[in-house]
Amino acid sequence: MIVAEQKSIAEIKAAIASYDKILILGCGTCVKTCFAGGEDEVAVLASSLRLAAKVDGGSVQIEECTVERQCENEFIQEAAPCVAQNQAILSLACGAGVQALARRFPKIPVVPGVNTTFIGVLESPGIFTEECSGCGNCRLAVFGGVCPVTRCAKKLLNGPCGGSQHGKCEVNPDTDCAWHLIIERLKAIGQLHNLRTYIPANNWQSSQSGGPRKLIREDHII
Amino acid sequence: MNQQQFKPKITCFYCINAFDGEPEASLSVDGSADIHFIKMACSSMTKDIFLLKAFESGADGVIVVTCPPQACRYVKGALRAQKRIDWVKNILDDVGLNGNRLFLDNMPFSGSEDQGQRLQDIVKKIKGIGPTPIGE
Numbered sequence: 001m002i003v004a005e006q007k008s009i010a011e012i013k014a015a016i017a018s019y020d021k022i023l024i025l026g027c028g029t030c031v032k033t034c035f036a037g038g039e040d041e042v043a044v045l046a047s048s049l050r051l052a053a054k055v056d057g058g059s060v061q062i063e064e065c066t067v068e069r070q071c072e073n074e075f076i077q078e079a080a081p082c083v084a085q086n087q088a089i090l091s092l093a094c095g096a097g098v099q100a101l102a103r104r105f106p107k108i109p110v111v112p113g114v115n116t117t118f119i120g121v122l123e124s125p126g127i128f129t130e131e132c133s134g135c136g137n138c139r140l141a142v143f144g145g146v147c148p149v150t151r152c153a154k155k156l157l158n159g160p161c162g163g164s165q166h167g168k169c170e171v172n173p174d175t176d177c178a179w180h181l182i183i184e185r186l187k188a189i190g191q192l193h194n195l196r197t198y199i200p201a202n203n204w205q206s207s208q209s210g211g212p213r214k215l216i217r218e219d220h221i222i
Numbered sequence: 223m224n225q226q227q228f229k230p231k232i233t234c235f236y237c238i239n240a241f242d243g244e245p246e247a248s249l250s251v252d253g254s255a256d257i258h259f260i261k262m263a264c265s266s267m268t269k270d271i272f273l274l275k276a277f278e279s280g281a282d283g284v285i286v287v288t289c290p291p292q293a294c295r296y297v298k299g300a301l302r303a304q305k306r307i308d309w310v311k312n313i314l315d316d317v318g319l320n321g322n323r324l325f326l327d328n329m330p331f332s333g334s335e336d337q338g339q340r341l342q343d344i345v346k347k348i349k350g351i352g353p354t355p356i357g358e
Contacts, residue, residue: 009316040271044313047274052317054356 001030001121002094003128004037004114009048015111016049016090019060023086024049024113025079025101026066027093034128036114037092039066045092045113070097076104083108136206136213142194144185149202151178157199230348232257233276234341236287237265237303239295240329241337245287255345265289266302273310277319280356283348285325285341293331300328323351 016022024042032038046062053060065082067075070093083089088109091098094116102110118130133150140147149155153171160179163170167180186192204210232255236245245259258281262268265288276284286307288300304326311321325344329337 009313040269043271044274047271047278048313048317051274051277051314051319051356055318 001033001119002096002116003034003118003120003130004031004094004116005034006036006041006045006092006114007112009052012045012090012111012113013049013052016060016088019087019109021061021063021086022088022090023063023065023079023082024090024092025070025082026064027070027091027097028066028068031093031097031114032066033122041092042066045090070094071100073100073104076100080105133207135202135204137203139199142197142199143182144189144191144194146178146181146185148178148182151176151181155202157202159195228349228353229253230255230282230345230353231280232283232285232345232348233260233279233281234258234285234287235260235262235265235268235272236285236329237262237289237299240265240287240289242331245337245341254342255348257341257345264294264296264299266296266299266306268303268306270306270310270313273307273324274313277314277323277354277356280354281323282354283323283325283344283351285327285344287327287329290328290330319354319356320351323348323354 024046026032026037026039026042028038032041035041042064046064049060049062063082063086065079067078069075070091083105086108088111089101089105090111090113091101092113093101094114095112096116098110098112101108119132119134120128120130123129130150132147135149148157152160153169153175154161156179160177160183161170164177164180165173167177169175169177183192183195186194206213234245234257236259238261265286268286273284273286286303288303289295291300291304294300307324307326311324314321314324325347327340327344329340
């Protein structure tokens with residue numbers, strides 16, 4: 001999932017200060033799971049902003065709405081009646097959702113309410129970890145299902161550096177050494193021989209370094 | 223309005239197991255506060271939005287009464303409530319409302335007299351903070 005974190009109340013207050021009527025639009029997929037932008041977070045943020053406005057001696061009219069996914073027009077469409085009644089949208093979706101809204105409603109300002117942080121997993125309740133960089137060239141089969149591009153601080157592709165200690169990374173001792181995990185995993189699945197596979201210097205053209213990417217599925221284009 | 227005249231409006235969410243019987247009947251709050259009691263199946267079910275809505279409705283203070291953490295019937299309910307209260311206190315500070323208006327009390331199972339006194343002590347603290355700037 002895409003993991004995001006809600007911006008501070010102070011930053012959001014400043015960003016919406018010029019509006020009297022605002023729609024807080026949540027997204028019921030990734031950001032809901034990481035407690036940043038689902039229906040519950042929309043309600044809490046709306047209440048917080050109303051309280052903040054009253055403490056400051058003002059008032060703000062806030063409408064609340066959450067759609068299943070803000071990155072798809074079909075779902076965004078459901079919010080159109082709410083959007084029409086407000087001066088701006090405070091989106092609690094990831095950056096893709098914010099931009100999809102801006103595209104769908106060209107005359108309505110869209111303000112991001114979260115910082116999109118990474119593609120990750122729910123490691124345990126309340127803890128989300130980054131697992132994928134979207135490099136566009138997945139070699140997890142060779143690495144036993146542990147991604148060194150994302151999880152090795154040095155992005156090493158042919159074994160650990162000299163700083164791995166007791167299974168932890170020298171860059172951050174709270175982080176597991178990705179290469180320690182790779183070797184343990186390859187041992188467990190009987191594929192330790194994968195370590196003999198030489199991985200050449202990475203071609204980052206398929207990653208974001210090659211500019212914004214586009215995926216085209218001709219079979220779905222009518 | 224001085225502190226003597228100030229009769230705070232308080233919303234008290236309480237775990238169904240925290241009090242001996244109904245709190246309105248067993249606690250003498252001597253009329254110094256207007257307390258609205260809301261019974262919860264577990265203190266952990268007091269979601270953050272409930273706490274904020276209470277403040278939006280003009281509460282001068284909000285109290286969440288839990289069982290003693292080691293005696294929670296749902297094992298970690300009191301702990302969950304504590305974490306949520308800490309979270310919402312930060313929100314209240316961020317919006318300028320003062321997180322100290324929100325209290326959590328791990329009520330001991332020790333008889334209504336002690337329970338009443340604990341509530342009185344919290345009422346005094348809320349009176350000390352003064353009326354909410356929110357109004358109804």
